[in-house]
Amino acid sequence: MKRFQDKVVLVTGGSRNTGLDIVEKFYREGATVYMCGSSEDSTTKGAAILAERGCTGVHSIPCNVADLEQVKHLFDVIEKEAGRLDILVNNAAHQGIGKPFVEMAPEYVMEVLGVNVRGGFQVTQQAVNRFFLKQSDRGVVVFLSSNTAQRAIRNRTAYCASKGAINSMVRSLALDLAPLGIRVNACAPGYIYTERWDALSEEVKTRRRMNCPLRKEASGKDIANVVAFLASSESSNMTGEIVTCDAGCSCQHMPEDVDF
Numbered sequence: 740m741k742r743f744q745d746k747v748v749l750v751t752g753g754s755r756n757t758g759l760d761i762v763e764k765f766y767r768e769g770a771t772v773y774m775c776g777s778s779e780d781s782t783t784k785g786a787a788i789l790a791e792r793g794c795t796g797v798h799s800i801p802c803n804v805a806d807l808e809q810v811k812h813l814f815d816v817i818e819k820e821a822g823r824l825d826i827l828v829n830n831a832a833h834q835g836i837g838k839p840f841v842e843m844a845p846e847y848v849m850e851v852l853g854v855n856v857r858g859g860f861q862v863t864q865q866a867v868n869r870f871f872l873k874q875s876d877r878g879v880v881v882f883l884s885s886n887t888a889q890r891a892i893r894n895r896t897a898y899c900a901s902k903g904a905i906n907s908m909v910r911s912l913a914l915d916l917a918p919l920g921i922r923v924n925a926c927a928p929g930y931i932y933t934e935r936w937d938a939l940s941e942e943v944k945t946r947r948r949m950n951c952p953l954r955k956e957a958s959g960k961d962i963a964n965v966v967a968f969l970a971s972s973e974s975s976n977m978t979g980e981i982v983t984c985d986a987g988c989s990c991q992h993m994p995e996d997v998d999f
């Protein structure tokens with residue numbers, strides 16, 4: 740029997756990059772998978788990529804997670820079609836790239852927090868109230884955080900703040916939901932190879948890899964493996980944990996080439 744046979748999984752932000760690998764992982768391990776991108780166009784594109792990879796039965800429904808009405812609609816569809824939900828993966832993220840603090844409008848900060856924090860909160864609340872609490876075998880939540888919640892990167896104030904908030908939310912939800920039989924954990928990646936890396940020069944890629952004690956960034960599959968572990972019964976005694984997957988970046992004070 741496959742690990743996620745008979746499980747219904749929702750992966751937000753399943754339309755690109757790491758989200759595609761997370762969707763594929765659950766699909767190949769037997770789950771019925773629902774995924775969303777933020778728009779009709781991106782969700783359709785994501786579904787087409789998944790179909791090319793052989794994941795033809797994935798259910799794709801556009802949903803901007805920052806918009807409660809769209810979130811409710813997504814859950815209406817899951818309720819009507821699947822009638823249950825076992826695993827929620829809060830992967831959708833606004834990357835908040837390229838705005839130095841001195842130029843960052845407060846509205847932009849709220850836009851990033853709206854997707855990453857409010858989005859994760861309201862999707863989780865729907866999952867818990869509409870499904871998990873009504874099911875005898877409850878459910879599991881996995882958030883995608885980031886190692887930047889602990890060690891900041893430049894010009895990403897809103898993003899780093901949002902991931903710090905996610906870590907705190909994970910611990911808080913874990914406490915509130917543990918007595919109800921619901922586990923909440925997070926995977927905190929470091930560098931992941933995404934399509935954004937395709938635009939980088941070899942020199943920059945090499946420099947980034949020099950930053951990693953293991954000398955390599957994660958693949959989307961590496962992250963999907965951690966997410967699947969946290970969603971599975973193999974982690975049944977874990978809740979409120981932030982599991983870092985960053986090639987050892989977080990354990991070093993300085994990269995090797997400046998560590999004299």
Ligand SMILES: NC(=O)c1ccc[n+]([C@@H]2O[C@H](COP(=O)([O-])OP(=O)(O)OC[C@H]3O[C@@H](n4cnc5c(N)ncnc54)[C@H](OP(=O)(O)O)[C@@H]3O)[C@@H](O)[C@H]2O)c1
Pocket residue numbers: 751752753754755756757758775776777778781782802803804805829830831832833834854858883884885886927928929930931932933
């Ligand atoms: N990449 C890294 O190096 C890295 C490092 C640490 C942590 N992480 C975290 O790991 C996760 C995956 O990263 P990634 O780089 O693969 O992400 P990504 O390439 O930026 O993709 C983000 C996904 O989220 C979706 N999304 C964005 N805004 C949304 C909204 N309002 N509603 C619904 N979906 C929305 C996107 O959909 P559209 O296609 O519609 O835009 C896309 O599917 C994220 O949580 C990220 O913060 C990534």
